[in-house]
Amino acid sequence: MRRIILFLFVSIYSLIISSCDNLTQKRFEFFYYPAKNIYYDVADKFYLYSLDGGRTWDSARVTTTAAPATLGDKETIYSTTHEIWMQNNEHIKQFNAHVIDIAGMDTAISNQDLVAERKAKKIRIVTDTETSKEPEKKPGFFKRLFGKKNK
Secondary structure, three states: OHHHHHHHHHHHHHHHHHHHHHHHOOOEEEEEEOOOOEEEEOOOOEEEEOOEOOOOOEEEEOOOOOOOOOOOOOEEEEEOOOOHHHHHHHHHHHHOOOOOEOOOOOHHHHOHHHHHHHHOOOOOOOOOOOOOOOOOOOOOHHHHHHOOOOO
16 A cells, blocks of 8 residues: 555656646747737737848837737747747748748839839931921020010
């Protein structure tokens, strides 16, 4: 009987010790917005975002308690580390997220065709069948105003 009690005591003690790692390990709660690839730290109340496709991250503190309507649907993520952005590639795959890369876009190249269209000059080509007439030159404004008058 003593052996059974000792065995149960050792078993329960080993289960408690092994589960202490899970109990003592702190978990951080984040909201993840896959439409914009943005994290929200629930405890510290700030947003984590990247404008260059996840290469660098910045934060913005929040003063309001209203839920943002423009960020899309949110997913709740629990992490054992406070650096949630380190797992961003996994979250992108898991939630089919949209990565924003504003810094990587070259706006000069993307708008080049549009600018070229706006600056295009229309040139009229004169053919042999047409006779080119030079437009009659009118005298300048001051000559018309103060010039000699025909009698």
